[in-house]
Amino acid sequence: MRPRRGRSRSGTGIPRPLHLWWARRPLAACRAVLFAQLVDDPSAWPERFPTEDAQEAERKRLHAVIAELVKWENLNDETVLNRARWEIARSVAWGLGEEPPARDDGAAILAYLQAKAPPVYDPFCGGGSIPLEASAWACGPMALTSTPLGADLEGARRDPTEIRGPPAGSSGP
Numbered sequence: 001m002r003p004r005r006g007r008s009r010s011g012t013g014i015p016r017p018l019h020l021w022w023a024r025r026p027l028a029a030c031r032a033v034l035f036a037q038l039v040d041d042p043s044a045w046p047e048r049f050p051t052e053d054a055q056e057a058e059r060k061r062l063h064a065v066i067a068e069l070v071k072w073e074n075l076n077d078e079t080v081l082n083r084a085r086w087e088i089a090r091s092v093a094w095g096l097g098e099e100p101p102a103r104d105d106g107a108a109i110l111a112y113l114q115a116k117a118p119p120v121y122d123p124f125c126g127g128g129s130i131p132l133e134a135s136a137w138a139c140g141p142m143a144l145t146s147t148p149l150g151a152d153l154e155g156a157r158r159d160p161t162e163i164r165g166p167p168a169g170s171s172g173p
């Protein structure tokens with residue numbers, strides 16, 4: 001039910017009155033799916049979580065992070081976002097054989113992700129829900145779509161100053 005609020009048009013600070021692109025994915029769902037793709041399941045680290053019980057406990061802890069992340073009222077909550085960013089940074093760091101930045105250092109976490117997190121690539125981005133949410137994780141989203149209207153909507157949602165409008169002489173979309 002929560003993602004439904006991501007489709008309402010009021011009181012969000014996000015330019016929602018824009019045309020709703022076909023099959024636009026709910027932001028909360030994109031956020032949760034990206035998090036799940038970027039954070040390792042604890043079974044990937046048997047030396048750190050050696051038993052099934054330890055893995056399950058860690059999995060539950062990560063699920064609780066997702067449960068907070070998808071609440072509409074937490075959309076722009078930097079404390080919640082930083083907690084989730086740290087989980088991503090930890091997975092990236094462990095994968096690289098490095099130590100993650102300190103949990104309470106939001107600036108260091110963001111800088112680490114900007115430098116080391118893998119890019120998120122959406123080759124059919126349409127209105128751009130996935131790249132928009134990937135930018136919350138500093139994952140350097142790369143997005144592609146075949147229609148100029150979809151591309152303009154994607155740009156406008158990521159950065160409202162980027163609205164380019166139809167080419168000169170065209171009658172619009």
Ligand SMILES: C[S@@+](CC[C@H](N)C(=O)[O-])C[C@H]1O[C@@H](n2cnc3c(N)ncnc32)[C@H](O)[C@@H]1O
Nearest residue numbers: 023024025124125126127128129145146147150
């Ligand atoms: C269903 S929409 C994606 C909606 C998006 N997930 C969102 O939440 O806004 C699919 C997009 O893929 C684009 N598309 C379809 N075939 C394509 C192709 N061969 N290359 C690039 N984009 C393509 C369409 O123009 C459309 O914008």
